[in-house]
Amino acid sequence: KIPDATIKRLSLYCKELRVLSNEGMEVVLSKDLANRLDLNPTQVRKDLSYFGKFGRRKRGYDVSELLANLSEILGITTDNKIGIFGLGNLGRALLNFKGFSVRGFYVAALFDVDPAKIGSTLFGKQCYALSDAQEIVKKEGIKIAVLAVPDGAAQDVMDVILGCGIKSILNFTQRHVVVPEDVMIRSVDFTDKLELLAYFSRSKSNG
Amino acid sequence: KIPDATIKRLSLYCKELRVLSNEGMEVVLSKDLANRLDLNPTQVRKDLSYFGKFGRRKRGYDVSELLANLSEILGITTDNKIGIFGLGNLGRALLNFKGFSVRGFYVAALFDVDPAKIGSTLFGKQCYALSDAQEIVKKEGIKIAVLAVPDGAAQDVMDVILGCGIKSILNFTQRHVVVPEDVMIRSVDFTDKLELLAYFSRSKSNG
Ligand SMILES: NC(=O)c1ccc[n+]([C@@H]2O[C@H](COP(=O)([O-])OP(=O)(O)OC[C@H]3O[C@@H](n4cnc5c(N)ncnc54)[C@H](O)[C@@H]3O)[C@@H](O)[C@H]2O)c1
Ligand SMILES: NC(=O)c1ccc[n+]([C@@H]2O[C@H](COP(=O)([O-])OP(=O)(O)OC[C@H]3O[C@@H](n4cnc5c(N)ncnc54)[C@H](O)[C@@H]3O)[C@@H](O)[C@H]2O)c1
Structure with missing residues (x-):
C-alpha cells in the first residue's frame, strides 16, 4: 500500500x-x-x-x-465524476473552477434543496433535488462529493452522500462531520491561515 | 516570539x-x-x-x-480590514463568506481591472480599479489582501499589493508568487486533496 x-x-x-x-x-x-x-x-x-x-x-x-x-x-487522465452538494455562493464558484478540468475532474451533477434552484441548468450542468441524489449518483457514475452546504446541514447531507455509496468527500463546511472507517473525507479550511495572517499583520504594524 | x-x-x-x-x-x-x-x-x-x-x-x-x-x-475582536483583489467567481463567493464577520474580518474594498466591474457596488462593497489600490488601501486601512485573480496575473497583482505596503496575503491562485522576507503569504490549494480523494475512490472501486 x-x-x-x-x-x-x-x-x-x-x-x-x-x-x-x-x-x-x-x-x-x-x-x-x-x-x-x-x-x-x-x-x-x-x-x-x-x-x-x-x-x-x-x-x-x-x-x-x-x-x-x-x-x-x-488518475488525472480519466474522468473523475464529481457531484456538488449545495449550489450557493461557493458551489457556484466551484462550478467555474478551471483547475478541475485540467486535472481530469468533471462536474457531473449539482444538488440542492432550494425549489428555485432545482431543475435549473447552470453552465450546462443540471441542478437536481437532494432527494434524487441516489438515482443520479448511480446513473452518472459520481465518485466524489463536494460538500458546500451551510454548516448546520453538513451532517444531514453527509448522511445522504454516504447513502449514495460515495466514499470520497471534499468538505468545505466548517463542521467536523462523522464518516465510517472506509470513507475518506478531506476538509478545506483557510480561516486558520487568515487568523495567522491577521496576527502577523498586527505584530508588523505595531513595529 | x-x-x-x-x-x-x-x-x-x-x-x-x-x-x-x-x-x-x-x-x-x-x-x-x-x-x-x-x-x-x-x-x-x-x-x-x-x-x-x-x-x-x-x-x-x-x-x-x-x-x-x-x-x-x-485579534478576532478588532476589525481586520481585507481587500479582495479579483472580483470573479471566487472573489464574489468570498464576499459572502459568513466566516469572515464571525472572526472579526471586514471586507473593506474590492479591486479589479474589468471596466464592467469597476465602480460597481456588490453587497454594499465598492469595486475600485487596481490602479487606485494604493490610495484606497491607505484610506481604508486595509491590512490583509486576498488574491483571487487568474493565475497568469498573480505575480503582477502581487507586486501592486506589496507596493501598497500590505504585508499579509492569502493567495488563492495556483501560482507560487515571490514575496520579500518581511511579508507573510499563505496559499489555499485544495487540488492536492482532490487528487488524493480521486486516487482513493479508484482504489476503492477496484475493491
Ligand atoms: N462562500 C465562501 O467563500 C466559502 C468559503 C469557505 C467555506 N465556505 C463554506 O461553504 C458552505 C457554503 O457556503 P456558501 O457561502 O456557498 O453558502 P450559501 O448559503 O450561499 O449556499 C448554501 C447552499 O446550500 C443549499 N442548501 C441548504 N441546505 C441544504 C441541504 N440540506 N441540502 C442541499 N443543499 C442545501 C442552499 O439552498 C444554498 O444554495 C458553508 O458551509 C461555508 O462555511 C464558504
Ligand atoms: N473558482 C474557484 O472555485 C476557485 C477555487 C480555487 C482557486 N481559484 C483560483 O482563484 C483565482 C480566480 O478564479 P476565478 O474562478 O474567480 O476566476 P475568474 O476568471 O472568474 O475571475 C478573475 C477576476 O480577476 C480579474 N482580473 C484579471 N486580471 C486582473 C488583474 N491584473 N488585476 C485585478 N483583477 C484582475 C478579472 O477581471 C476577474 O474578475 C484563480 O487563480 C483560480 O485558480 C478559484
Whole structure:
C-alpha cells in the first residue's frame, strides 16, 4: 500500500512538471525537482520508485513522459465524476473552477434543496433535488462529493452522500462531520491561515 | 516570539471553544480540549502558558472567558480590514463568506481591472480599479489582501499589493508568487486533496 503522503507529493510533482513543461524544459534531475519543492532528492527518488522505472537516464527524467506517467497513476487522465452538494455562493464558484478540468475532474451533477434552484441548468450542468441524489449518483457514475452546504446541514447531507455509496468527500463546511472507517473525507479550511495572517499583520504594524 | 504553530493552534482552540459554548459547556479541562483536537494535553497547557494565567482552577478553564482571551490575542475582536483583489467567481463567493464577520474580518474594498466591474457596488462593497489600490488601501486601512485573480496575473497583482505596503496575503491562485522576507503569504490549494480523494475512490472501486 502506497502511503498517502507519497500520493500527495505526486500531485506536487505533477504541478511542478506542468510548470516546467510550460517553461519549455524537456529534462529534469530529481535534485532539481526536489529543490523547487523544498524536498529531499532521496525522497523524490523513493516516491517515484514505488511505481517502477521511469527510464531515468544519467541526465534525468523526461519531463513530459514523467508527467504523463504520474498523471496516469493519479488518475488525472480519466474522468473523475464529481457531484456538488449545495449550489450557493461557493458551489457556484466551484462550478467555474478551471483547475478541475485540467486535472481530469468533471462536474457531473449539482444538488440542492432550494425549489428555485432545482431543475435549473447552470453552465450546462443540471441542478437536481437532494432527494434524487441516489438515482443520479448511480446513473452518472459520481465518485466524489463536494460538500458546500451551510454548516448546520453538513451532517444531514453527509448522511445522504454516504447513502449514495460515495466514499470520497471534499468538505468545505466548517463542521467536523462523522464518516465510517472506509470513507475518506478531506476538509478545506483557510480561516486558520487568515487568523495567522491577521496576527502577523498586527505584530508588523505595531513595529 | 511566539511560534506560528502555537498561533495556528490558538485558532483551533477558538473554533472548538465556540462549539463548546454553543453546546452549553461552561468549563473545559485542557485534556478534554486536547482530546477533541487530537492533541497532547501538555501541548495545550504549554501554548496557553505563553499568554499568562487564565485563572485555571482545579476544575478547568472557563469556556467563555478563555474564548474571549484567545479572541483578543488573535485579534478576532478588532476589525481586520481585507481587500479582495479579483472580483470573479471566487472573489464574489468570498464576499459572502459568513466566516469572515464571525472572526472579526471586514471586507473593506474590492479591486479589479474589468471596466464592467469597476465602480460597481456588490453587497454594499465598492469595486475600485487596481490602479487606485494604493490610495484606497491607505484610506481604508486595509491590512490583509486576498488574491483571487487568474493565475497568469498573480505575480503582477502581487507586486501592486506589496507596493501598497500590505504585508499579509492569502493567495488563492495556483501560482507560487515571490514575496520579500518581511511579508507573510499563505496559499489555499485544495487540488492536492482532490487528487488524493480521486486516487482513493479508484482504489476503492477496484475493491
Ligand atoms: N462562500 C465562501 O467563500 C466559502 C468559503 C469557505 C467555506 N465556505 C463554506 O461553504 C458552505 C457554503 O457556503 P456558501 O457561502 O456557498 O453558502 P450559501 O448559503 O450561499 O449556499 C448554501 C447552499 O446550500 C443549499 N442548501 C441548504 N441546505 C441544504 C441541504 N440540506 N441540502 C442541499 N443543499 C442545501 C442552499 O439552498 C444554498 O444554495 C458553508 O458551509 C461555508 O462555511 C464558504
Ligand atoms: N473558482 C474557484 O472555485 C476557485 C477555487 C480555487 C482557486 N481559484 C483560483 O482563484 C483565482 C480566480 O478564479 P476565478 O474562478 O474567480 O476566476 P475568474 O476568471 O472568474 O475571475 C478573475 C477576476 O480577476 C480579474 N482580473 C484579471 N486580471 C486582473 C488583474 N491584473 N488585476 C485585478 N483583477 C484582475 C478579472 O477581471 C476577474 O474578475 C484563480 O487563480 C483560480 O485558480 C478559484
